[in-house]
Amino acid sequence: xxxxxxxxxxxxxxxRARSKVVGLAVSAMLFSASLTQAQDGPDYEDLxxxxxxxxxxxxxxxxxxxxxxxxxxxITPENVARLRPVWTFQAGTTTRGRGxxxxxxxxxxxxxxxxxxxxxxxxxxxxxxxxxxxxxNLPNNLTYGASAPVNRGFGxxxxxxxxVTLDAHxxxxxxxxxxxxxxxxxxxxxxxxxxxxxxxxxxxxxxxxISGGEYATRGxxxxxxxxxxxxxxxxxxxxxxxxxxxxxxxxDPEILARGGGGTWMNGSYxxxxxxxxxxVGNPNPDYxxxxxxxxxxxxxxxxxxxxDTGELRWHYQFTPHDLNDWDSNHMPVLAEIEWQGSSRQVxxxxxxxxxxxxxxxxxxxxxxxxxxxxxxxARELDADGRPIILNDGxxxxxxxxxxxxxxxxxxxxxxxxxxxxxxxxxxxxxVPEEPANQPGVANFGGVVYIDGEQGSGALRALDVHTGDxxxxxxxxxxxxxxxxxxxxxxxxxxxxxxxxMAFDAQTGENLWHYQTGSRIWGAAAMTFMLDGQxxxxxxxxxTLTAFxxxxxx
Amino acid sequence: xxxxxxxxxxxxxxxxxxxxxxxxxxxxxxxxxxWVSISAHAQEINPLAGNxxxxxxxxxxFRAQCATCHGxxxxxxxxxxxxxxxxxxxxxAYSDRQVFDIIRDGIAGTIMPxxxxxxxxxxxxxxxxxxxxxxxxxxxPVADSxxxxxxxxxxxxECHRVTNAGGVLGPNLSDVLRRNSLADITASVRQPSAxxxxxxxxxxxxxxxxxxxxxxxxxxxxxxxxIVDTNxxxxxxxxxxxxxxxxxxxLMPAFxxxxxxxxxxxxxxxxxxxxxxxxx
Numbered sequence: 072x073x074x075x076x077x078x079x080x081x082x083x084x085x086x087r088a089r090s091k092v093v094g095l096a097v098s099a100m101l102f103s104a105s106l107t108q109a110q111d112g113p114d115y116e117d118l119x120x121x122x123x124x125x126x127x128x129x130x131x132x133x134x135x136x137x138x139x140x141x142x143x144x145x146i147t148p149e150n151v152a153r154l155r156p157v158w159t160f161q162a163g164t165t166t167r168g169r170g171x172x173x174x175x176x177x178x179x180x181x182x183x184x185x186x187x188x189x190x191x192x193x194x195x196x197x198x199x200x201x202x203x204x205x206x207x208n209l210p211n212n213l214t215y216g217a218s219a220p221v222n223r224g225f226g227x228x229x230x231x232x233x234x235v236t237l238d239a240h241x242x243x244x245x246x247x248x249x250x251x252x253x254x255x256x257x258x259x260x261x262x263x264x265x266x267x268x269x270x271x272x273x274x275x276x277x278x279x280x281i282s283g284g285e286y287a288t289r290g291x292x293x294x295x296x297x298x299x300x301x302x303x304x305x306x307x308x309x310x311x312x313x314x315x316x317x318x319x320x321x322x323d324p325e326i327l328a329r330g331g332g333g334t335w336m337n338g339s340y341x342x343x344x345x346x347x348x349x350x351v352g353n354p355n356p357d358y359x360x361x362x363x364x365x366x367x368x369x370x371x372x373x374x375x376x377x378x379d380t381g382e383l384r385w386h387y388q389f390t391p392h393d394l395n396d397w398d399s400n401h402m403p404v405l406a407e408i409e410w411q412g413s414s415r416q417v418x419x420x421x422x423x424x425x426x427x428x429x430x431x432x433x434x435x436x437x438x439x440x441x442x443x444x445x446x447x448x449a450r451e452l453d454a455d456g457r458p459i460i461l462n463d464g465x466x467x468x469x470x471x472x473x474x475x476x477x478x479x480x481x482x483x484x485x486x487x488x489x490x491x492x493x494x495x496x497x498x499x500x501x502v503p504e505e506p507a508n509q510p511g512v513a514n515f516g517g518v519v520y521i522d523g524e525q526g527s528g529a530l531r532a533l534d535v536h537t538g539d540x541x542x543x544x545x546x547x548x549x550x551x552x553x554x555x556x557x558x559x560x561x562x563x564x565x566x567x568x569x570x571x572m573a574f575d576a577q578t579g580e581n582l583w584h585y586q587t588g589s590r591i592w593g594a595a596a597m598t599f600m601l602d603g604q605x606x607x608x609x610x611x612x613x614t615l616t617a618f619x620x621x622x623x624x
Numbered sequence: 625x626x627x628x629x630x631x632x633x634x635x636x637x638x639x640x641x642x643x644x645x646x647x648x649x650x651x652x653x654x655x656x657x658x659w660v661s662i663s664a665h666a667q668e669i670n671p672l673a674g675n676x677x678x679x680x681x682x683x684x685x686f687r688a689q690c691a692t693c694h695g696x697x698x699x700x701x702x703x704x705x706x707x708x709x710x711x712x713x714x715x716x717a718y719s720d721r722q723v724f725d726i727i728r729d730g731i732a733g734t735i736m737p738x739x740x741x742x743x744x745x746x747x748x749x750x751x752x753x754x755x756x757x758x759x760x761x762x763x764x765p766v767a768d769s770x771x772x773x774x775x776x777x778x779x780x781x782e783c784h785r786v787t788n789a790g791g792v793l794g795p796n797l798s799d800v801l802r803r804n805s806l807a808d809i810t811a812s813v814r815q816p817s818a819x820x821x822x823x824x825x826x827x828x829x830x831x832x833x834x835x836x837x838x839x840x841x842x843x844x845x846x847x848x849x850x851i852v853d854t855n856x857x858x859x860x861x862x863x864x865x866x867x868x869x870x871x872x873x874x875l876m877p878a879f880x881x882x883x884x885x886x887x888x889x890x891x892x893x894x895x896x897x898x899x900x901x902x903x904x
Contacts, residue, residue: 111857163705164733181858188733195860198848202858203823208716211725220732247858248792250785 112229112246113178115274119342125600128177131224131269133597136405137339137348138483141598144559145605146620151561151573151583153620157606158199160615162186164206166220170551170592171610174224174269174480176232177599182608183246184615185222185269189236193249196601199617203249213237214511215283216265221593223337226270226277228297233277235266241279241295255300257281262510263288268337273347273378276303280334284352284398285513287329292338292349292374294381304381308332308351308369315383316368326363329508331355332370336400336478341416341432346375346384348405348418348432352398357472358464359394359503359516366391371399373420375435385435390424391457395448395464395501396472396515397423404483404490408535410438419535421481421492423474424448424458427538441538443531444475444494464501471499471521471549479553480595482562484576489532489541491562491576495549498525530554530564532579542579544572553595563598563607565591571609571616585618587611670720672747673754682752685745693735698756704735713757714803723750760802761809764897765890772895775888783876786899792856793840794876795821798900801893813889816876826871827851829861840875844868 113129121134122142132139146154162171166187175184175194181202182194189207194200213220216237225244226233231252232244238260243252257279258264263286271278276294284290290308295301309330310316320327331354338349354363354370371390374383390397404419410429418432425446429439437456442449448469449458462469474495481492503517528550532541544564552565561582562574567590573583589612598607607618672678687696693706700708712718718726727746730738741749776786783794790797800809811818820826829837829851839851839859849868850860854875861868879889 166733179857180860193858195843195848195850197860197862198845198850200843200845200848200850200860202842202850202852202860208718208722211722211729245792247852247856248785248796250792250796252788 111179112231113227114229115272118228118272126177126180128175128597128599129227130176130272131174131226131337132339132402132480135273135340135342136483137337137402137480138404138406138485139402139480139553139555139595140482140484141555141557143557143598143600143605145600146557146561146573146598146607147559148561148575148582150620154573154583154585154607154618155620156585157617157619159617160184160192160194160199160201162190162192162613162615164188164190165613169219169221170590170594171612171615172221172223172267172593173610174595174597175608175610175615176225176227177597178227180601181246183225183227183232185224185234187222188220189222189234191222191225191232191234191244191249193246194615196599196606196617199615205244205249205251207236207238207242209236210238210260212261214260214263214265215286215513216260216267218285218513219265219267219282221267222269223267223593224269226272228272228277231297233270233272233279233297235268235270235279237265237267239264239266239281239283241266241270241277241300243277243297243300253300255295255302257293258283258288258291262286263513267335271338271340271347272297273340276378278338278347278378280336280338280349282333282335284331284333284335284355285357285396285515287355287508287510287512287514288333289328289330290332290334290352292334292347292376292381294378306374306376306381306383308334308374309354310368319366319368321362321364329355329514330363330367330370331357333398333400335398337402339403339405339418340378341405344416344433345378346432347378348373348375348403350399350401350403350420352400353393353396356506356508356514356516357393357396358501358519359506360392361503361505362508363392367393371397371424373399373403373418373430375418375432387428387430387435387437387456389420389422389426389428394503395424395469397470397474398478399423400478401476402478402480404481405432406483406485406535408488410536417535419483419490421476421490421494421533423470423477425470425475426452426458427490427492427533429535429538439536439538443492443533443538443540444470444496446470446475464499467500467522468498468525469501470495471497471526472501472519473497473549473551477551477593479551479593480555482554482556482595483535484532484556484562487576488535489576490535491530491532491554491556491564493550493552493554493564494529494531494543496525496527496529497549498522528567530562530574530579532562532576544574544579544581551593552591553593555596555598557598563596563609565594565596565609565611567592569611571596571611571618585616587614587616589614668719668721670724670747670750670754672744672751673720675751678748678751679755680752682745682748682750683755685741685749686752689739689741690749698753709753710756710758711803713754714760714799720750720754723753758803760804761806761893764801764806764893767887767890767894769891769894769898771888772891772893773899775884776892776895779879779884780892786896793824793852793854795824797896801897801900806893809893810886810889813879813884814881816874816878817872820874824874826873826875828869828871829853829866830869831861831866833865835866838871838875841868841870 333352528546839853
């Protein structure tokens with residue numbers, strides 16, 4: 072039998088196949104890794120459309136705004152009690168002390184999932200069975216990456232996937248084969264760098280940040296060409312001597328060069344303003360501030376950058392001269408809300424320091440800053456938006472270094488105008504010590520005593536106009552689970568005890584729970600339609616679980 | 625980095641001197657004594673490389689300590705995800721030192737545990753694993769790589785990839801010269817169905833809706849299967865919706881000598897070598 076004839080016959084029967092084969096051959100002849108091969112996956116227009124296609128979830132938050140609010144309505148407060156697992160996927164790789172933090176992407180019935188230790192998979196969304204698995208051959212002398220060997224997901228454009236690695240590289244994959252198309256170094260992992268976030272694809276750029284603020288590093292936000300991996304721009308989160316912001320540091324290039332300011336959580340994007348919004352982490356050393364008098368910009372800030380050039384448009388610093396490791400690496404949430412009688416384009420942040428903030432995202436003007444936990448660090452901001460600090464940490468009972476919340480995604484529920492986040496009530500005492508500042512060595516600058524007896528957690532819904540608590544659901548321990556909402560009036564959240572739960576968005580009433588068997592840590596749910604059914608996915612421990620109202624099989 | 629290299633070089637020199645000094649004694653003792661002189665510094669290169677007795681001793685140790693998971697011939701046991709160690713050199717481009725570290729430290733997050741072997745024992749294992757590792761094409765005969773590029777694009781690129789150009793229906797050929805002997809490559813071109821690489825088994829899918837699809841099988845369980853179809857798209861089916869039939873023949877057409885001469889095949893391989901910078 073001549074197989075060539077057979078394959079040609081089948082192609083002739085399918086015009087789509089034939090045209091694609093021609094396209095492949097042409098691009099191969101051009102000897103280029105051209106995106107002309109990748110017409111099938113989502114393009115930039117699809118990414119801009121966000122949730123428009125109910126069968127897709129194409130970016131970390133589902134759309135550029137970071138609201139994590141899906142328009143799907145099949146699962147409702149009335150029927151959510153019938154939600155049951157459809158399948159589970161076992162990653163077979165784990166991270167002690169951290170979580171399975173990824174948000175899967177889905178397109179055309181295929182999930183694209185990253186895991187701990189730089190594993191990754193393409194998974195059939197109907198059965199939970201994989202098409203391919205990737206596992207990076209990591210060096211055994213990882214620095215920051217060894218302490219948090221996690222990953223939060225892929226970015227996608229066309230047939231390409233983008234993933235960052237624990238040895239601080241950025242990879243592009245062919246999503247059909249799991250093969251690496253290019254592999255570039257973001258920074259030298261041996262100094263202390265690593266990368267864990269889900270790349271943000273904006274037009275013809277792949278935008279990533281970096282981890283490693285616990286080491287003598289300088290943070291940055293980078294944009295890369297999706298086709299070649301060439302770097303297009305870099306924004307340094309800690310200025311060089313003489314640059315704007317350097318006046319908030321000692322006049323010492325060495326201190327600036329190891330000033331920290333990691334950018335390890337995803338940002339959001341406003342296509343109208345062409346601005347990306349990104350959180351910046353702690354200054355280095357974390358707890359010891361005597362070597363770095365000043366506000367230490369742009370540590371613990373939100374920065375708004377021009378997406379084409381990486382130029383800083385505005386910034387707001389939540390925690391000047393941080394001494395408590397309160398990175399501001401949170402998903403900035405973009406929304407249009409009524410503000411004192413007129414409509415405002417705002418960006419909202421629930422911060423590790425215990426305050427909830429609303430800023431005008433065009434100008435950076437602070438509209439609201441109010442505590443959402445019992446933080447004793449500060450209780451109010453002054454007229455200039457600076458915190459009136461009551462306790463630097465030496466007197467105990469601040470939020471611990473993990474913060475009043477952390478990078479686990481919150482959700483914004485439009486209409487109800489609720490910002491719903493995981494709150495942590497903790498108590499810790501900070502004892503600074505002068506550190507050695509050696510490259511490749513973690514550089515906390517002190518020790519922290521956490522009072523384990525006093526910790527608790529809660530899912531809290533805040534009125535974005537006032538910051539007032541509208542409802543809460545309390546957890547027995549400080550929790551790291553993220554939050555998602557759906558337009559049917561539901562909120563999905565996970566807790567430290569392993570429960571995946573659904574709540575009534577208006578009242579906070581718990582409507583459903585499922586014990587996943589491992590704490591839900593750093594991850595939030597995602598949802599999409601498949602064969603007319605709404606699926607909800609949550610990673611937990613080593614397991615990715617899919618839920619639907621009726622079994623699919 | 626320079627400093628590290630100097631240390632390695634100088635200790636390696638010491639090793640050689642020591643070996644020369646103890647040459648009259650038995651090989652086993654020699655190995656041990658040589659080791660004394662070099663163990664103070666981390667080695668990048670296997671100090672026992674090429675030592676036949678070390679290879680043999682490593683094999684004994686391997687069968688006693690490693691074969692439960694990796695198989696007596698080191699080709700792995702798929703059902704427990706124990707990888708084929710004969711393929712790891714080419715698949716992952718490991719250095720001796722990296723394999724040394726994996727044996728000693730294990731792989732976090734997997735069942736590969738750390739091992740309490742002496743450094744000499746670990747290097748013996750590395751020597752054994754090198755000896756059973758697959759080797760690629762040595763001394764590829766020179767042919768016209770320009771012609772090879774044309775032939776590759778006409779006959780291969782539709783399904784196979786070299787660097788980043790080409791299809792994904794068949795295996796990526798970028799590493800083909802590092803992975804396989806010339807005889808193996810020739811055989812796979814002349815008789816592609818004789819040995820089909822895992823993950824590229826040809827299948828036919830007949831759906832209840834009347835669709836007839838060809839592709840390669842990526843995964844399967846009792847209720848579902850996952851393929852890459854001939855459109856080079858990921859597709860999955862539930863078994864009650866479709867019948868899966870495995871094909872004996874590969875989707876790759878067989879190229880007889882009359883269709884693709886030996887010289888033309890060499891031209892293609894020369895093109896792959898130049899396109900990938902491969903030095904097998």
